[in-house]
Amino acid sequence: MGRSPCCEKAHTNKGAWTKEEDDRLVAYIRAHGEGCWRSLPKAAGLLRCGKSCRLRWINYLRPDLKRGNFTDDEDELIIKLHGLLGNKWSLIAARLPGRTDNEIKNYWNTHIRRKLLSRGVDPVTHRPIAGADASSDAAPTTVPRRSTTTPFAIGFVDKEDKSSSGWDEEPSPSSWQLPECPDLNLELSIGPPSQAPEQKKSSRQENSSICLNT
Template identity: 85%
Template sequence: MGRSPCCEKAHSNKGAWTKEEDQLLIDYIRNHGEGSWRSLPKSAGLLRCGKSCRLRWINYLRPDLKRGKFTDSEDQIIVKLHSLFGNKWSLIAGKLPGRTDNEIKNYWNTHIKRKLLSRGIDPNTHHSIIQPKTTPFHSRNRDVKPTCPHVNAYVKLNCASASGTTTDEDLRLSVDRDYKFEVWTVS
């Protein structure tokens, strides 16, 4: 038995949102707050599924969104965080106030990936394509510096977790003014 659909698709709009739909969603969330996405469309008078409403709000309508072009420093932060976390876009977005995971994901795929490749850097491993390095990033109990030639980051790893991987709970991340990183475990 498959998963039940998140909404009555037959009675849902799809595709681009209209200004009227946006306004209905904004008004509803202003009055009632976020949450209960499944019941929200009906309550707000929207012919959309809850998932779609949530995405529209988070990625486009939220008042605290920065929007506009990414700055050079944001660019650098994204590259460095990606070298730490991989494709954990929501985690990366959490370190960039006003930016959404979807926005960062798109920016990575359309701009940064290409930029890294043009510099001879593998965007997945952050290692030089010409001189590949074999040292695993999440090596246990070892200091790695720097992990990638283009990143002026110092990452201190002291992973004590039994799995040998660093989980969100294990990690605390600090970003100083020069965007250098230090990652350590919680004892």
């Protein structure tokens, strides 16, 4: 079941308030207080909705309203409270005497959001926007180049590399990097030395010559 309307809206005035309506509303509230907003329009002689009377009084007619522009202190307080409370404008307005929740909300959307964005701050999370202060002139980090001219000189810097890299002394032996060697087959066998083909051929000629002489 829906909520019943605050008052009968069939025969109520809409649109801008006149000065006569404002005077009637102010005079009634000064004499009787705010009271119940449902019955206030009829008691004050106004053809207005109770909600319209309440908003008119709170946002425009009550005497403690602060007129004029927001100060810098109010700006910083609104930013701080918004970071804690979010978009709870009524709670924020309760901590700014003379300011209404609707006024603060409109001021936030039209001014403070732009101020935070100009500072590089996200108006929703109140944190720095990623990449807003990133420096594009940062020099890339480089690693000194080592000489790889011979496999046995790994870990040392030749004269050209030493002058270009700016090293003043050679690295310590603990930083040497030895080349990877393939696995060696260490299974050895003992046997007579094998003769080369030329040696075998010469020995055969010598034996044949001995046999002919004999």
